[in-house]
Amino acid sequence: MIIQDVINHLEDFAPLSYAEDFDNVGLLVGNKNEKLTGILVTLDTLEEVVDEAIAENCNLIVSFHPIIFKGLKKITGKTYVERVVLKAIKHDIAIYAIHTALDNSFQGVNDAICNQLELINKQILIPQVQTIKKLTTFVPKNEAEQLRTALFKAGAGSIGNYSDCSFNVEGIGTFKGNELSSPTKGKKGSIHKEEETQISVTYAKHLEAKILKTLFKTHSYEEVAYEITTLENKNQHIGMGMIGELKESMDEIAFFNYLKTKMNTTHVRHSTLLSKPVKKIAVLGGSGSFAIEAAKSYGAQVFITADLKYHDFFTAENDIILADIGHFESEQFTKKILVAYLTKKITNFAVVLSKTHTNPVKYF
Structure with a gap:
């Protein structure tokens, strides 16, 4: 297993596309293609946390807060942020921050x-807002069921507590391919009429690449006609x-x-x-x-x-x-969520809950 495999699991749980624009999330330090030795989960990445990762033989720190928030112009070890980055790089430890992606998650x-x-x-x-999209496409009538099933499997058509949702209209599609075309229906240079089904499905915006890949892979036409619309509907999750x-x-x-x-x-x-x-x-x-x-x-x-x-x-x-x-108090259970999730997904590597208390605020 490599570090990217862990990132894939994390982004299934809390997609980075839902993080706030001001935030700095994702892999902040390290090489995503390094082999994984272990995962340390923390609220904040401090020097003591990096030391803990070294002691636990963990080369990936999954942190709620990003250690790098603003741009670093120098890395000389003058600030705690610079010292963390230097130490992590020196010991080949990657740092991944999830922050507002998890804030915006229903299970976060x-x-x-x-x-x-x-x-x-x-x-x-x-x-x-604008997290729900709609795909409308046109497919030969006898291929509609196959395409719908593939789109549903890719994650399209889920609305609240319902799945496999679509709207379908039958009609006649027309097209004429030029001399460079290789039509799968009809002949190039001639107008072709095809009984088609118009399929409309909604999907979460982070699934768009997967949905389109499925559409192009499953659809039989050389040129796939489709439309994507961003909806104003409220996302319940x-x-x-x-x-x-x-x-x-x-x-x-x-x-x-x-x-x-x-x-x-x-x-x-x-x-x-x-x-x-x-x-x-x-x-x-x-x-x-x-x-x-x-x-x-x-x-x-x-x-x-x-x-x-x-x-x-x-x-x-x-x-x-x-x-x-208090800020720390309101987020203190976050790292337990991540440990529980990763432990279920990754059974052959250690997922360690950091013991370092990172709250900088003290009370008399």
Whole structure:
């Protein structure tokens, strides 16, 4: 197994095409074609984490946060980022960052928070736009079933809880090949009429290359006629944050004690308590001030996130309780998700959960 094989598994789980534009995800350091010796999973890649990878004989570090975020103009070892990169290169250790690709995954960062709080009826808080596409193509009527089946197998035609979804219209297609053509139907230089089926299927945008490869491989025509449209439909499974419900309503104080216990923290910064029972909870791991209005619009009584600034708390406006549990605390279960997933997919290599505590914030 090589490092690229692990990357393929990771990108099946959290495709990089759903990462935010500002982010720096993917293989940041190392050669994707190196033979794999082991995988170390961490929240942050620090020097101590690289040392841990060396000790565990792991030549791939899978990190939630990217160690390289902005461009590096020099690598002299002056900063912790430069020292990590130097040490990783010196010891032939690759570093892969998944960050907002996993933030936007339905089974990612925010799902982990919901599961920790035992929330039910989960859904995406801010669905990512333009992630659903539609393919329309035209195929000889007697080949339609074969093409539909191949497209479904490639991942097309899945809508929410339904699969093998398509729309089909029968009609007559016409074409005339020139002297350079090699038509599979009719003769070049003559207009040909063919009974055809128009097939339309939707698909997730990260599958586009696979869908088109399947289309061209399966279709019998020399020139395949097709159209691709980007849809504005909301994607139920891709996006930032989540909202769910407690199984039973709780008193505010009881909920905050529950929150601290479940999220392993002794401190929660919060806005004014409203003396109302809470049941509907919105969550967004990491810096989530941009999602306050979305949480309000869903009628959440509490929004759990991190990195709220002083003035952010005013925006609660007695409509919602904002709870800042800390950046590390909101993402602490992320590496366990990755370890569990990779352990199922890769059984013949060690997948090691990093023991290094990377939270830079300390409390008195």
